[in-house]
Amino acid sequence: MSIASMWMANRMIENGVTLKQYQQDVDAWINEIGIRYFDQLTNTAILMEEVGELARIMAREYGEQSWKKSAERPELADEMADVLFVLTCLANQCGVDLTEAVQRNMDKKSGRDRERHANNTKLRP
Numbered sequence: 280m281s282i283a284s285m286w287m288a289n290r291m292i293e294n295g296v297t298l299k300q301y302q303q304d305v306d307a308w309i310n311e312i313g314i315r316y317f318d319q320l321t322n323t324a325i326l327m328e329e330v331g332e333l334a335r336i337m338a339r340e341y342g343e344q345s346w347k348k349s350a351e352r353p354e355l356a357d358e359m360a361d362v363l364f365v366l367t368c369l370a371n372q373c374g375v376d377l378t379e380a381v382q383r384n385m386d387k388k389s390g391r392d393r394e395r396h397a398n399n400t401k402l403r404p
């Protein structure tokens with residue numbers, strides 16, 4: 280674990296973390312350690328790269344693909360955290376408040392999908 284990631288992890292463990300705090304922590308980390316944000320298009324490409332790393336694990340641990348004998352096995356949680364980090368960078372760069380966005384999104388899903396899922400016989404055992 281790098282010094283930078285230890286710094287962030289310690290801060291999060293000590294304080295617990297909300298999405299709002301995490302956005303602020305990511306911004307502080309970028310400005311203090313990352314120097315500045317990559318531009319949005321670069322970060323979008325990096326996000327796709329990180330999602331690909333996550334997909335690689337999912338295909339091998341939960342899907343039908345297998346690991347090469349020599350392959351180093353990355354940690355699922357760490358790859359999920361990479362995705363969240365870059366997504367949070369993009370939110371900060373685009374002026375998105377993730378707390379508000381998550382709340383609005385859950386409200387939207389709850390209103391839209393309640394009956395739809397309740398009536399989906401494929402979801403029943």
Ligand SMILES: [Mg+2]
Pocket residue numbers: 329332357358361
């Ligand atoms: Mg990664």
